[in-house]
Amino acid sequence: MRKASIVRTTKETDIAVHLNLDGTGVYDISTGIGFLDHMVEQFSRHSLIDLEVKINGDLHVDQHHTTEDCALSIGQAISEALGDKAGIVRYGSAYSPMDETLSRVAVDISGRPYFIWNAAFSQPRLGEMDTELFEHWFHSVSQTAGLTLHIDLLRGQNNHHIIESIFKGFARAMRLAVERDPRKGDAIPSTKGTLSG
Numbered sequence: 001m002r003k004a005s006i007v008r009t010t011k012e013t014d015i016a017v018h019l020n021l022d023g024t025g026v027y028d029i030s031t032g033i034g035f036l037d038h039m040v041e042q043f044s045r046h047s048l049i050d051l052e053v054k055i056n057g058d059l060h061v062d063q064h065h066t067t068e069d070c071a072l073s074i075g076q077a078i079s080e081a082l083g084d085k086a087g088i089v090r091y092g093s094a095y096s097p098m099d100e101t102l103s104r105v106a107v108d109i110s111g112r113p114y115f116i117w118n119a120a121f122s123q124p125r126l127g128e129m130d131t132e133l134f135e136h137w138f139h140s141v142s143q144t145a146g147l148t149l150h151i152d153l154l155r156g157q158n159n160h161h162i163i164e165s166i167f168k169g170f171a172r173a174m175r176l177a178v179e180r181d182p183r184k185g186d187a188i189p190s191t192k193g194t195l196s197g
Contacts, residue, residue, distance in 0.1 A: 002178075004080035006073045012065035013057040019077040021178050023050025031055045031070055033063055035127035036137075039167045040070070046171035049078075049178070067133040068140050075144030082178065084196075085109060086186045092176030096169030101156030105169035108148040109177050111196045115142045119153035119166060126159055134163050138170070 002021040009015070027044035029037045032055060044051040053074065057066030082088065093106040103119070117138065121131040142149040151170070156162040 002081040002083070004077040006077045006080070008069060008073050008076075010069070011058075012061075013055055013069040015057075015069055015073045016052075016054045017073045017077045018050075018052040019074070019081055020050035021078070021081045024048055026050045028052045028054075031066055032057055032059050033066060033129055035129040036063075036067060036070065038127075039134075039163065040074075042164060042167045043171045043174075046168050047175045047178075049171075049174070063128075063130060063133060064136070067129075067137050071137040071140035072144050075141040075147075078141075078145040078174075078178075082109065085111075087180045087184045089177055089179045089181045092173035092178075094169045094172035094176070095154075096165045096172065098156075098161045098165040098168070099158065101158065101161040101165045102154040103156070103162070103165040103169045104150075104152045104154055105166065105173045106150045107170070107173045107177050109146065110148045111146040112148060113143045113146055114148045115139045116150040116152075119151060119162065121159045121162065122157075123159050126163065131159065131163070134166070138166075 004019050006017040025045040025048045027041050029040045031037050040053060055066055055070055059066060090109050096103050117135045124131055151166055153162060
Protein backbone atom coordinates (compact mmCIF):
# COMPACT_ATOMS: atom_id res chain seq x y z
CA MET A 1 0.00 0.00 0.00
CA ARG A 2 1.29 3.46 -0.96
CA LYS A 3 0.75 5.50 2.18
CA ALA A 4 2.18 8.62 3.80
CA SER A 5 1.69 10.63 6.97
CA ILE A 6 2.63 14.27 7.36
CA VAL A 7 2.77 16.24 10.60
CA ARG A 8 3.45 19.93 10.08
CA THR A 9 3.53 22.45 12.92
CA THR A 10 4.24 26.16 12.54
CA LYS A 11 3.17 29.29 14.40
CA GLU A 12 0.28 29.50 11.91
CA THR A 13 -1.05 25.94 11.65
CA ASP A 14 -0.85 22.52 13.29
CA ILE A 15 -1.58 19.82 10.69
CA ALA A 16 -1.78 16.03 10.54
CA VAL A 17 -2.41 14.33 7.18
CA HIS A 18 -2.71 10.59 6.56
CA LEU A 19 -3.08 9.42 2.96
CA ASN A 20 -3.45 6.10 1.14
CA LEU A 21 -3.22 6.23 -2.67
CA ASP A 22 -4.64 2.71 -2.95
CA GLY A 23 -7.77 3.39 -0.98
CA THR A 24 -11.48 3.54 -1.70
CA GLY A 25 -12.17 7.23 -1.08
CA VAL A 26 -12.67 7.12 2.68
CA TYR A 27 -12.14 10.52 4.30
CA ASP A 28 -12.13 12.36 7.61
CA ILE A 29 -11.54 16.06 7.00
CA SER A 30 -11.49 18.87 9.56
CA THR A 31 -9.79 22.10 8.48
CA GLY A 32 -11.92 24.56 10.42
CA ILE A 33 -13.28 25.92 7.12
CA GLY A 34 -16.55 24.22 6.21
CA PHE A 35 -16.41 24.80 2.48
CA LEU A 36 -12.79 23.64 2.25
CA ASP A 37 -13.77 20.48 4.13
CA HIS A 38 -16.48 19.86 1.53
CA MET A 39 -14.06 20.27 -1.40
CA VAL A 40 -11.29 18.09 0.08
CA GLU A 41 -13.92 15.44 0.80
CA GLN A 42 -14.90 15.59 -2.88
CA PHE A 43 -11.24 15.13 -3.85
CA SER A 44 -10.90 12.05 -1.65
CA ARG A 45 -14.17 10.43 -2.69
CA HIS A 46 -13.67 10.84 -6.43
CA SER A 47 -9.94 10.08 -6.54
CA LEU A 48 -10.37 6.97 -4.35
CA ILE A 49 -7.49 8.28 -2.26
CA ASP A 50 -8.17 7.69 1.44
CA LEU A 51 -7.48 10.94 3.27
CA GLU A 52 -7.50 12.14 6.84
CA VAL A 53 -6.78 15.83 7.40
CA LYS A 54 -6.83 17.55 10.80
CA ILE A 55 -5.90 21.22 11.00
CA ASN A 56 -5.84 23.71 13.83
CA GLY A 57 -5.05 27.00 12.14
CA ASP A 58 -4.96 30.73 12.91
CA LEU A 59 -8.44 31.39 11.53
CA HIS A 60 -8.70 34.41 13.82
CA VAL A 61 -6.26 36.04 11.37
CA ASP A 62 -7.80 34.78 8.13
CA GLN A 63 -8.12 31.57 6.08
CA HIS A 64 -4.97 31.93 3.99
CA HIS A 65 -2.51 29.99 6.15
CA THR A 66 -4.93 27.12 6.78
CA THR A 67 -5.83 26.79 3.09
CA GLU A 68 -2.22 27.01 1.91
CA ASP A 69 -0.80 24.62 4.51
CA CYS A 70 -3.62 22.14 3.90
CA ALA A 71 -2.62 21.94 0.24
CA LEU A 72 1.12 21.89 0.92
CA SER A 73 0.69 18.98 3.33
CA ILE A 74 -1.61 16.98 1.04
CA GLY A 75 0.81 17.53 -1.85
CA GLN A 76 3.75 16.42 0.26
CA ALA A 77 1.86 13.29 1.31
CA ILE A 78 1.05 12.47 -2.32
CA SER A 79 4.71 12.88 -3.26
CA GLU A 80 5.93 10.69 -0.41
CA ALA A 81 3.34 7.99 -1.08
CA LEU A 82 4.35 7.87 -4.75
CA GLY A 83 8.02 7.31 -3.88
CA ASP A 84 10.09 7.02 -7.08
CA LYS A 85 6.84 6.83 -9.12
CA ALA A 86 7.80 3.49 -10.62
CA GLY A 87 5.02 1.88 -12.63
CA ILE A 88 2.49 4.72 -12.42
CA VAL A 89 0.41 5.90 -15.36
CA ARG A 90 1.77 9.43 -14.69
CA TYR A 91 -0.78 11.36 -16.79
CA GLY A 92 -4.44 11.97 -16.10
CA SER A 93 -7.15 14.28 -17.36
CA ALA A 94 -10.85 14.73 -16.85
CA TYR A 95 -13.76 16.76 -18.14
CA SER A 96 -16.07 17.37 -15.24
CA PRO A 97 -19.64 18.56 -15.89
CA MET A 98 -21.88 19.87 -13.11
CA ASP A 99 -25.18 21.23 -14.41
CA GLU A 100 -24.32 24.33 -16.49
CA THR A 101 -20.63 24.09 -15.60
CA LEU A 102 -17.86 22.22 -17.43
CA SER A 103 -14.22 22.15 -16.37
CA ARG A 104 -11.15 20.42 -17.71
CA VAL A 105 -8.25 19.31 -15.52
CA ALA A 106 -5.03 17.77 -16.83
CA VAL A 107 -2.15 16.55 -14.67
CA ASP A 108 1.33 15.17 -15.22
CA ILE A 109 3.11 13.74 -12.19
CA SER A 110 6.34 15.02 -13.67
CA GLY A 111 8.30 16.08 -10.61
CA ARG A 112 8.39 19.54 -12.19
CA PRO A 113 5.76 21.79 -10.59
CA TYR A 114 3.98 24.02 -13.07
CA PHE A 115 0.52 25.47 -12.65
CA ILE A 116 -1.95 27.05 -15.05
CA TRP A 117 -5.27 28.39 -13.77
CA ASN A 118 -7.96 29.62 -16.16
CA ALA A 119 -11.05 30.11 -14.04
CA ALA A 120 -12.82 32.99 -12.33
CA PHE A 121 -15.59 33.57 -9.82
CA SER A 122 -18.28 36.23 -9.74
CA GLN A 123 -18.50 36.46 -5.95
CA PRO A 124 -15.82 36.92 -3.29
CA ARG A 125 -16.91 34.13 -0.94
CA LEU A 126 -18.51 30.69 -0.93
CA GLY A 127 -19.88 29.87 2.49
CA GLU A 128 -17.24 31.42 4.70
CA MET A 129 -14.35 30.78 2.26
CA ASP A 130 -12.70 33.42 0.11
CA THR A 131 -12.92 32.31 -3.52
CA GLU A 132 -9.44 33.69 -4.31
CA LEU A 133 -8.00 30.96 -2.09
CA PHE A 134 -9.06 28.12 -4.41
CA GLU A 135 -6.46 29.02 -7.03
CA HIS A 136 -3.87 29.20 -4.27
CA TRP A 137 -4.87 25.75 -2.95
CA PHE A 138 -4.25 24.13 -6.31
CA HIS A 139 -1.01 26.04 -6.86
CA SER A 140 0.26 24.90 -3.45
CA VAL A 141 -0.64 21.22 -3.92
CA SER A 142 1.02 21.22 -7.35
CA GLN A 143 4.23 22.58 -5.83
CA THR A 144 4.74 19.96 -3.14
CA ALA A 145 3.30 17.02 -5.10
CA GLY A 146 5.49 17.87 -8.10
CA LEU A 147 2.61 18.21 -10.53
CA THR A 148 2.27 19.94 -13.85
CA LEU A 149 -1.36 20.97 -13.43
CA HIS A 150 -3.64 22.73 -15.92
CA ILE A 151 -7.13 23.80 -14.84
CA ASP A 152 -9.54 25.37 -17.32
CA LEU A 153 -13.12 26.43 -16.74
CA LEU A 154 -14.80 25.91 -20.10
CA ARG A 155 -18.19 27.27 -19.06
CA GLY A 156 -20.10 27.95 -15.87
CA GLN A 157 -22.11 30.54 -13.95
CA ASN A 158 -22.87 29.14 -10.51
CA ASN A 159 -19.80 29.63 -8.32
CA HIS A 160 -20.45 26.55 -6.19
CA HIS A 161 -20.76 24.41 -9.31
CA ILE A 162 -17.56 25.90 -10.74
CA ILE A 163 -15.28 25.02 -7.84
CA GLU A 164 -16.91 21.65 -7.16
CA SER A 165 -16.53 20.73 -10.83
CA ILE A 166 -12.84 21.66 -10.65
CA PHE A 167 -12.17 19.65 -7.47
CA LYS A 168 -13.97 16.62 -8.90
CA GLY A 169 -12.06 16.95 -12.17
CA PHE A 170 -8.78 17.14 -10.26
CA ALA A 171 -9.79 14.05 -8.30
CA ARG A 172 -10.58 12.05 -11.44
CA ALA A 173 -7.38 13.16 -13.15
CA MET A 174 -5.30 12.18 -10.12
CA ARG A 175 -7.09 8.85 -9.85
CA LEU A 176 -5.89 8.02 -13.36
CA ALA A 177 -2.38 9.43 -12.93
CA VAL A 178 -1.46 7.62 -9.68
CA GLU A 179 -2.73 4.23 -10.84
CA ARG A 180 -0.20 1.48 -11.40
CA ASP A 181 0.07 0.48 -15.05
CA PRO A 182 0.44 -3.33 -15.23
CA ARG A 183 2.18 -3.04 -18.60
CA LYS A 184 4.95 -0.88 -17.10
CA GLY A 185 5.90 -3.14 -14.20
CA ASP A 186 8.38 -1.21 -12.08
CA ALA A 187 9.61 1.02 -14.90
CA ILE A 188 9.83 4.77 -14.30
CA PRO A 189 7.47 6.38 -16.87
CA SER A 190 10.15 8.62 -18.38
CA THR A 191 12.92 8.15 -20.92
CA LYS A 192 15.19 10.02 -18.46
CA GLY A 193 14.77 7.20 -15.95
CA THR A 194 13.63 9.58 -13.22
CA LEU A 195 10.67 11.79 -12.33
CA SER A 196 12.42 13.77 -9.65
CA GLY A 197 12.40 17.05 -11.53
